[in-house]
Amino acid sequence: MEPDRGSRGSRLLMTFVLKKGLIICPLALILTVMATASLFAGHYPATFSELLSVITSTGKSDSENTQMLSSIIFELRLPRIFAAILVGAALSASGAAYQSMFVNPLVSPGVLGVLSGGGVGAAIGIICGLSPFGIQLSTFGGGMTAVLGALFIALIYRGDRLLLLVLGGVISGAFFTSILSLIKYAADPNDQLPAITYWLMGSLSGVGLNDIKTVLPLFIIGLLVLLSAGKALNVLSLGEESKALGINPQRLRLMMIAAATLLSITSVSIAGIIGWVGLIVPHIGRMLVGPDNRILLPVSAILGGIILLLADNLSRTAFTVEIPLGITTSIFGIPMFVCFLRKSKGM
C-alpha cells in the first residue's frame, strides 16, 4: 500500500505540470504563428513572395525595392510586433495580478493611478519639447509618482489596507487627471495639444528596435516576478485569512504591486494609454483555465500578447488611415467585457 501512496504525490504533480503544458503550448504556438503572419500585414504594396524572400534572406539583395521592404519589415513591423506582444503580456499579467491581490475582479492596471500619472508625465515631456526617449522617461516618472502617492495615502491611515489602497489609487488618479486637464488647457493648441491628445489615445506606431531594447529588461523582470508568484497571488486573494497561511500579506502585496506597477508603467511609457486589455484578458483567461494564478498568469500573458497583436494589426490595416491602438482596444473591449460579465456571472 505504501509505495502506491508515495507515488500518488508525484502523479498529482505530473498531472498539474501536464495540464499547464497542454494549455500554454498551443497558446504559445498561436502567438508565434500570429507574430510571423503579422510581418506580412500592412499597407505597403508588396506581394507575398516578395515579402517572404526578404524575410527569409534578411534583405541581402541590393535592389531598392528589397531594401525598402527590408527596412519596413525589420525596422517598422518587427519592433511593433514585439512591442504589441510585450505590452499586451505586461498589461494582462499585471491586470490579473492586481485583481488577485486586491481581491477584486474589476480592478485594472490603472487601479493605483498609473495611467493618469503617466499621462501627466508624458504631457510635461511634450510641453518641454523632450525627445521621444525623454517623453518615455517623464511618463515613467509620472506613473511612478502617482503610484507612490496612492501608496502614501494608504500607509498614513489606519484601517482596511486594501480599501485604503484602492481609495489612494482613486485619489491619486483624480489628482493627476486634473493636473493633466490643466496642462492640456495651457498647452499650445496648434502642436502641443494634438500631440498630448494623440499620445493619450495610445499607439505603438512610434516604437523602434532601440525602444524595445531599452524596455525589454524591465518587462522581463516584472514578468518573471509575477509568473513565479502564482501561489503568492492565490493566497493573497483569500483576503485576511491569508495571514493564517504563513505569509506577511502587506510585505507580499507591496512586492507584487512593485512588479505589476513596473509592467504597467513600462507599457504606458512606450505605448501610451491602452485601456481594457488589462481588465478583460484575465477574465478570458479565467474562463479558459480557472482562477489558479499559477496557470492564469502565463495564460493571461500569452493571451494578452495575442489580443494586443490582433488589435494592433487591425489598427494599422483595417482602414487607409491608422487608428490609435487605444481606440481599437476600447471599441472591441467594452462589448467583450459586457459579454464576459454576463457569461461569468460577475466572476
Added chain:
Amino acid sequence: MPDSLLEIQKLCFKYPHSSENILKGISLKASSGETICLLGANGCGKTTLIRLLLRFMSPQSGNILIKGRNTKDIPERKLAKCFSYVPQLQTTTFSYSVRDMVLMGRIPFSGCFRPYTKADHKAADDAIERMQLTSLTSKSFMELSGGQRQMVLIARAIAQDAPICLMDEPENGLDYGNQVKLFHHISTLSGGGMTFIITTHHPEHALWLSGRVILMKDGLVMSDGNCDECITQEKLKDIYGINILVNAGKDGSRYCRPSIYA
C-alpha cells in the same frame, strides 16, 4: 513540569477607537489533543482571542507562548506550522478548486515562490481523502454547499499539519445536519492528537464534544473546566442572562433547553 503546548499569559487587548479593553487579562493553558470550546455572549472577546492567537492583531500586553516560545518572536511561516485556522462559513472572490484550496494549507512548507512538492500534493490528497471529499476534488469551492465548504477548510487545516487548529464559529450558517457532521469530524480528529480551540454560540456543541469548556464574560475567563462543570444552569444564566435548563436524558447524555420552552 513540561511546557504546555499553548500558554496564554494575562492577555489584554483594546481596539484603537475603543475606550475599554475587550480582553482584560486572559490566562489559560492547553495541552495536546484537547478540544476547548470558548463560549460567551456577543462581544465578550472570543473572536478577538482567536485573532490574537493568529497574530492578526497584537495585544497591548501579555504573552502567547507555544511550547514555551513567545509567538511574537516566531516568523510567519513557522507560526502557520503552529496554528491552522478555520474561519466562519465564507465566500471567496475567485472560485478555486477544492484541491487548490487544500493545497494552500501547504504554503508554510514550500513557501510562496517555490512550486508545491510531491509531498505537498500527497498531504493535500490525504487530507481530502480523510474528509471524504475525494469526489469533489476538481469542483469549484464556491459551487459547494456551506457544509462541504467547511469540510474543505478543515481538510486545508489537516494539510497544514499544525498541532493547534483554531476555529471561529465554524458552524455559522450551517444547517443542523452539517453542524452535527462538523463536530463529529472535530471529535475524530482530536482523538488523533490535534488540539482544537473553537468559539461557538451553542452550549450544545460543547456537550457534543464533551471536552474542555471556557466560559468568557466581559473579556475575562469566568469558568474553565470540563463540560460537566461549566455547562450548568447558573453559569449559562450568568453569561447569556437567560434561564437555560441543562437536563440529562435517559442514557445520561446532557442537553440544553431554554426554560421559556420548557
